[in-house]
Amino acid sequence: MTTTTSSIIDGNAFDEADPASLAELSPSDRDLVLRRRRALGPSYRLFYERPVHLVRGHGSYVYGADGQEFLDAYNNVASIGHSHPAVVEAVHRQMAQLNTHSRYLQRGVIDYSEKLLTTFPRGLDHVMFTNSGSEANDLALRVAEAATGGRGVVVTSEAYHGTSAAVTAISPSIGRFALGPHVRTVPAPDTFRLAPPEGIGAWFGARVAEAFTDLRRNGYAPSALVLDSILSSDGVVTDTSVLAPAYAAARAAGAVVIADEVQPGFGRTGSAFWGYARHSVTPDIVTLGKPMGNGVPVAAMIASAAVLEQFGTTVPYFNTFGGSTVPVAAANAVLDTILNNRLADHAERLGAQLLDDLRTLQTRHPHIGDVRGAGLFFGIEIVAEPGGSQPAPARARAIVNALREDGVLVSVAGPHSTTVKARPLLSWGQPEADRFITALDDALARTAAR
């Protein structure tokens, strides 16, 4: 297997170079894996020690080619449920009617944009459409550079902001080799392993200030602090004291703040709707992605008029698919579904209950070192020794794969690939919550002896 440093890519990867791994597959899946490798090449990875071959999805569940049912506790794209009828219907209607770009006047993109902007505070006035969170972050970096005249960017040490060259350069989780010279990392405010947690916001703000000072000393004027508002790839940080001091430090240095809401946004983290809003702060730029179209590629950048001014009036920008009719129709159906069904409040309530349940599990399973959650976004820290904080990546991997065998999909994150990352779909009800807790309880018991 290719060796990389990335917890995102390889923490839960199938080892297709291992003959023993291949031998465990059914003949038809083995054939598919080999054909896949030939056609797609060496960059592609599959999840799990025994990959999941999916053929169907409905609501909170997906189904394997062999008929196995999986409770989806991971996917943040089909966030409101797989094959959601409102999205299926809206996309079908629009596909049959028109699908073209934003250089023609169209009502749909304007109606949707106005509705989307009502979910942001005054001052975050404009929306620009892209096809992926990567494109949104790439655009946000360019807007920040135009606004500040600087290039220096500060991110957390396990940050992941996407796949383009510019955002790979600010994504240390891809590998330190990928970082640009204009980028500095700060350690995530790890409320489990760093003490004292009560002062962690100020501590984190001080690290951000130092990082911008170091950039300036090396000739890089501050441009942006980019933070995923729940620090997903740093292991899920839910403490709401950490963003305000960091934002203040960035602004004091002359940088703008980009909130990467690709993972925490659209109600996933609860009633606040956007991850940053849980912290009672307001960023200058917000980037959106994954759940925005429930799987139809659509993403966006939100920016204040002041920050967007310089870029918008001097740099021509056109995105062929961005803001085109069908992706916007999908996004509109998703937003309506979330708002009309108050799914953000649902995520808040069901999330609070699940957090309690997980903490109860923690009292019985000493290899859970910590549980963090906001809405339906959870990080469950797996440790080597009861009461300790020593990371246990093999144990975390075993738990994830035990859950997969039992029909529950989760994965791992964090600097040591020891945070079990669970993102229950917003379509979950009580039966799904109960099944998840029971399955996790079983998986912890079955792996305890390892």
Place this chain on the structure above:
Amino acid sequence: MTTTTSSIIDGNAFDEADPASLAELSPSDRDLVLRRRRALGPSYRLFYERPVHLVRGHGSYVYGADGQEFLDAYNNVASIGHSHPAVVEAVHRQMAQLNTHSRYLQRGVIDYSEKLLTTFPRGLDHVMFTNSGSEANDLALRVAEAATGGRGVVVTSEAYHGTSAAVTAISPSIGRFALGPHVRTVPAPDTFRLAPPEGIGAWFGARVAEAFTDLRRNGYAPSALVLDSILSSDGVVTDTSVLAPAYAAARAAGAVVIADEVQPGFGRTGSAFWGYARHSVTPDIVTLGKPMGNGVPVAAMIASAAVLEQFGTTVPYFNTFGGSTVPVAAANAVLDTILNNRLADHAERLGAQLLDDLRTLQTRHPHIGDVRGAGLFFGIEIVAEPGGSQPAPARARAIVNALREDGVLVSVAGPHSTTVKARPLLSWGQPEADRFITALDDALARTAAR
């Protein structure tokens, strides 16, 4: 109106800052334009002096809110026809069944990849999926850097390769200010204005060689020559003698060749199917986009195993929507439609007839300086004086807007915004070809006195 240097963005832009332009709109369209500006901000542009408000599309036609019918002679996304039933049906079926990412084993993406790869010569072995041509070009640059160890890129002087930071830096049509220090431009092999055309291939190859030498002299080892195989934004160059010497010069310098097929690919330029294939050359990397999903965002990069090796085995890459189920289902329906209906051959035949018709128009309209075409991709050069080559941008703009008023959609391209760029849909038959020639004849007559 914002002043930019871009022919792509502004050559055919509505001037929404001009009260007189706004006054010509219906009250409801004016209201929409103002709401659009407020929500989307200053980066967005509309086509035409009087923007087109679209509400419906079917086959080769789109329809305005006021009921006006437009023959689509421009859009290269809905290339096989607006609301094409095969794509509508395939997307609907897949949306209702499953839409998830490439880390689960799925048969559809493998079947499609193998089918797509049969349209490429041996050696172009692997496909990687993205959401846009921009993402595909951004990835291609990274793959080329990993393969060569160099960063130096050569492009044509009006090249446009997309919107991300990295591809904006190789897109001089955005503005020279956007170009990276690692980029050199070469003049396009303009067969109309540069003499002698018979030696233009060798001339172009020599310019590419010089550009790489200059890069090396300035510390940038050669990485890639990136060429749109029909040089769309340079004004549409169809001469098939120009690519081979350029490819040879790039390889002699140690660079790889990236063929940007986002505009000429998928049969648009005729039976060769890919634009580079008309030139009997084989690139190292090919990028695909616009028509690939007939409007569903999907794009790809094709690369040889040798070129992909270094990137694929050392850099983690995952694209959330890229290669996911629904975009692949759309792409599969498009490819099947093109192959099963032999639309590339249709483009070749109908294109040859239209090229003859356009050349007949040229004999009667002396402001047509030159006509170039390959398949259903045309550049019609508008000049100030009969027999001359002086560019006439205001006249070109008048022709484009006269066609729009008469219900035919085209736009402009080229260094002087004087190339009327027409890309008839692959769904055109004889009635559409006849209507286009008649409308262009009328538009040329009506604008002749200007």
